[in-house]
Amino acid sequence: MKKSKQFWLFIIAAVLVYTVVQVLIANGSMNQFYSNTLIFVAINIILAVSLHLVIGITGQFSIGHAGFLAVGAYVSAIVTMKLDLPFFLAIIVGGFVAALAGLIVGIPSLRLKGDYLAIATLGFAEIIRIVFLNIDYVGGAAGMQVSHLTTWTYAFVCLVITIIVIVNFTNSRHGIAAISVRENEIASDAMGINTTYYKVAAFAIGSFFAGVAGALYSHNFYIIQPGQFGFLKSFDILIFVVLGGLGSLSGAVLSAILLTVVSTYLQGYPETRMIIYSLVLILVMLYRPKGLMGTMEITDYFKLWRTPKGGGQHGK
């Protein structure tokens, strides 16, 4: 009962945010720059939340997320540009092909742990990028022309679906199983959890939404090039998750918003941009070493509010 109340509050808030922005865009009081920034924020939140499922929930340190973003971006671009099919179909196909890529990469590499897994996923992401670089069908290094089809509506609907799916997954026996893999893989195995299955499943779901983000991303620009999906892009996504607090979905959302806005505004100061961006990261890590939210969720704060004394269940 309590959970479903939370769910409807979330839906109401989402509809409210969507309507306000949509009205502002429609009557012209929000210019292209702001609406583009908002779309970009939405895409980055999808990326952050999908990687949160892999790293924060399942505890698999993957740093090749940009590879799946690239798969989604290219596949969806092929669907709309080469096959002339509608955009919503391109988003779905992009997601599924990215999930398939996630399965292919995940099944062999998720046997590895920690640093080794990180290096393997990084390697796979680079392989994906180089494959696109060498396929003339998608333009090679010169890139591929893509129509601007991503709208606030598409971006926001995808964002809401992503969050609902990942929250629903997390708050179920399957989510608890995935967290148990993060907490203690040996014990999880000994309790009858098929740990490989949950690692691969989380990886595939994460890749699916990275692919969806890729579809939105490619159709938000006029051109995509393999260079946009290098390992620096993977690190950008990783930073969202780490800065937000490993294991906290609201943290990932918050830091994706914060960092996207900061980096967008800093584009006006190209000389000092990276210095300030780095300083923001260092300061946050100094003062919030467990990330912005630690392992807490926004909803936990509401609970603390209501029970100021006895609410210490998620204390440090």
Next chain:
Amino acid sequence: MESKTILEVKNAGIQFGGLKAVQNLNLKLNQGELVGLIGPNGAGKTTSFNLLTGVYVPTEGDILFNGERINGLAPFKVTRKGISRTFQNIRLFNELSVLDNVKVAYHSLATHTMLSSILRLPSHYKGEKEMEEKSLEFLEIFKLEKYKDELAKNLPYGQQRRLEIARALAAGPQLLLLDEPAAGMNPQETHDLMNLIGFVREKFDLTILLIEHDMNLVMGVCERIYVLDHGQLLAEGSPEEIRNHPKVIEAYLGEEVHDDNA
């Protein structure tokens, strides 16, 4: 009345490189027994547990559970067959609540699918509700229900040990392997724990194999005892037989010094 054999280990052993950690291990457990496995440090007790639960694959011999060969099965499959365990060094899911720790173990008995959870179908709510109720029952037996929302890492040590046993039970075992359940407990806590083990054994019709260092405890509760030393079975028998077994005394206290080699 001859009771049914639940676990039979035939000449099982494992070799790590040149080291034979356990060899020629022969165990036979009957339905409903409480059997002890003792031995000095490094004798291979925990390694034997790891062989039984699939963490290690035996390099020789066979392990039969209810007549079915289980060596070579992955640990999670062994658990689903009905062997569940606790760990010598506590392995709880620290950042999960006490209730969720038990839910993880109950997981493999629940049936609602991932898709039903993502779409929040009625089967999800039904499955989750049942899971929560069952898990709470286990917490109540172990008197942990008041801690249910506490993170596992915040529990006092003795309660963590109890939670680990509750979790192992929630996996629905027929055979429970307890690896030093009383380690680090004071005499009162140990006493309570032993009563509890006796109680759950009756209630869930369990067979229990117990590793323990505390001799009084092992002698007090176990019906039969196996003694391991240097990876080999040294002796087997009732507590009384083990207590007076010359080889066991030798293994624990060292060889008797004879006058002529002094």
